[in-house]
Amino acid sequence: MMQGSKHATISEPRGTPVRRKPPKKIFDRKSTFFSVAVLLLFGILLFVELRGRPTPPPSDGGSGGVRLDYRALAGKLKAVGLHEAAAQAYERYLEVGRDLTPESAARIAYTLGKLYLDAGKFEAALDAFYRAELYDPDSELSGEIDAKIVHCLERLGRGVAAQYALDARTRVGGKGDETKRSEAVVARIGADTITRRQIEEAFAALPPYLRKRFEGKEGKRAFAEKFVAEELLFRKARKLEYDKDPE
Template identity: 30%
Template sequence: MNFKSVIFVVMIVTGVLLLACGSDKQAQSQTDSNARLELANAYQNNGLYQAAVDEYLVYLAEYPVEPERRANTYYTIANIYFDRLNDYEKALEYYFKIKYLYPESNLQGETGKKIVNCLERLHRSMDAARVMEKEASLDQEAVAESRPGQVLADLGDRKITQGDLDFQVTKQPPYMQDQFKNKETKKQLLQQLIAEELLYESAKRKGLDKDKDVIEASFQAQRALMVQKLLQDELQDKINIQPEDVELFYMAHKDMYVEKDSKGNVKRQKPFEEVAQRVAQDLAMDRQQQESQKIIERLMQTKKVKIYENRIR
């Protein structure tokens, strides 16, 4: 075999090896991407919503994903922000990605409705109306299911899945969640969700979302929630109650923890062990009131508030 023949054979062997290596890397990449996607789905199915979003974004950033799959993944991310995290600005961001980056996606029709819903929740009614007019002429395509679990109820353009039902259970106070461990109570909760959805859609069709009383009540509710959230954030690190604090509070307020007869006379003093939980709650409320008052006084000083008590009639 001459020198040229040897070189030719070496080149062929090298090419085969490179192809084999490339094929192995491609297969490994596909395996890794599937594992990453399964992890993101597992996070979502188990209520770890922010972790799920993070993993979906890593999946999109690190692996070659075909356009339709990419659009579906963005839709899943958007729905997590909308349905689970109540972050309508982030949801809007990802719905817009689908709307403008993937115009051929079969999610276009449903994405338009979701954009309207986000804008309404962000109190951008004029923008929502503009989008609605634009979307009115579009055909509504079938939408890939993005909520985990089987569909439990089909309301036409809205489906309620097992994931939706489980999520509603987690929103209940901890002491109530045990009530939803059996099928019958979950069935009742599902019926409640269906009723609320149907009534809401009916009210919306009648234009009650624009009713002045509804708008005012919504504003007042939003205002109260904002105040509550502000105090919650401000007080979170300021109220630190130790076990000994609870007992000291009990000793200082023993008259609050007595048992009285029908005439209001004290029958007995309740021991600390019997009322420890209630004492802890009372102490927490007392601390919250004290700290809240400090915040209010600070704000009043900052704004230089003047109160004219003599003008009160």
């Protein structure tokens, strides 16, 4: 020992290698198994998600798509009595039809309305007939469309005269420059009908002092409501033979 030194220093023998800890593995067995399990679970979830999605409908045209003729499909479904399915096909045709003119669109909508009528869906039928009217206001089917609208309103429990007054369908004292409009059916009782022309003629036959009571747009509408209501009541009474004298 050396004097003046409190601690003795022991040195390792020269040439002895220093022990180092082995490098830590980035992926051991446990982490590898966990990663594989996560990927497998993700793949299963993706497969279930894709399988659960509805198959997209056939393309209606465009690049790489198969064009489906919905009008032809509707005709086939209608021929076998599948009215609701045929109506859905016509609805789709109206949505995607690229070559539709106002006239053809009105005819399709009119056919669609009749299909809904046959299926007993009066609200959907009324919607289709209104669309037919809007597609082509001057359609040659306007009289039939008006009649079908009245029928739908009757089946839905709506007042025929009131509904036609609200929709401005009855224009008494108008120009009457279109014969087909004047012959439009306003109300129907079985096989009997009330046309716009009948209301106009009844209005013209009023004495001057009575005609003044129905002047203006609202007055003419009120007269139309009154005429239709009275005519409906009279014809129903006649059919029930209430107008016969029991003696």
